Amino acid sequence: MPLDLYYCITSPFSRSVLLTSRDLGVELNLKEVDIWQGEQFKAEYLALNPEHTVPTLVDGDLVLWESRAICTYLVTKFAGDDSALYPRDAVTRARIDSLLYFDIATFFPRFRAFMHSQLGGKRDSTYDEKKEKFHESLSWLEKFLSRGPFAAATDRITVADLVLVPSVTSVIEAGFVPDKHTRIYEWVKRCQEGMVGYEEANGQGAQLIGKRLRGMISSPPQASGKQAQ
The missing domain is CATH 1.20.1050.10 (Glutathione S-transferase Yfyf (Class Pi); Chain A, domain 2)
Incomplete structure (x- = not known):
């Protein structure tokens, strides 16, 4: 099943995850969070991510909300042991x-x-x-x-x-x-x-x-x- 990504397109950190997923060919179920209207402070989002930041990735029981960790996680999980995106060297x-x-x-x-x-x-x-x-x-x-x-x-x-x-x-x-x-x-x-x-x-x-x-x-x-x- 696709991974859920809570994101805002004006956030550069959300866009880094979008670019990474595109490079990997990984399908994401995009869920937009309008940070300019304060949607990151809604109770349901705070229950998912108490730091109320974007992006947030949900992959089964795993919830990540550090964008750089999300990017390296996606590469590690979907690109194999030694991807040119994040080489083992x-x-x-x-x-x-x-x-x-x-x-x-x-x-x-x-x-x-x-x-x-x-x-x-x-x-x-x-x-x-x-x-x-x-x-x-x-x-x-x-x-x-x-x-x-x-x-x-x-x-x-x-x-x-x-x-x-x-x-x-x-x-x-x-x-x-x-x-x-x-x-x-x-x-x-x-x-x-x-x-x-x-x-x-x-x-x-x-x-x-x-x-x-x-x-x-x-x-x-x-x-x-x-x-x-």
Whole structure:
């Protein structure tokens, strides 16, 4: 039976799971959660995922709500013992894992902090510091991408790309990646061309969140709950 995926298309973390499932050819029973309307706080969803985040995967008795863990779980379960998406080779897997941690602990948190420092068009006292830290993370990513065609210094797409590209394209669509980061833009183009079902699984959602983020900067901020991970 298909696995259930509770997701929101504007969430880059949901889109990483969608991209992974497309690459694997794994059918998912999609259940949309409108985080902008607070559906993640409904009792039935909290009973499933007390952290009220998206995405959440349900596979029989297993319930997962860490998107990177979901992606590696899907590859491990459906792609065999040594998938090119998440190889057993220790060096390649270490590079992939380091980029998954970079996304969750550095890149996206720094972008989120930078966004929050300018909501409603008003730059707070932390704006300059948050901007510098965010641009530092962009420069690091640019350097990572000098190692090979894809993020983990590989010649083909891995889980690292499937996880990073939704975050990065969301930021690009919001207008926050300068043109000077040519390796980032070239890498995104390779991902667009090489990822299965890219536009439906990621492109459209990235455009939607980019538009929403631009609106959050130009208009008064609105309260919202914890939405993704």
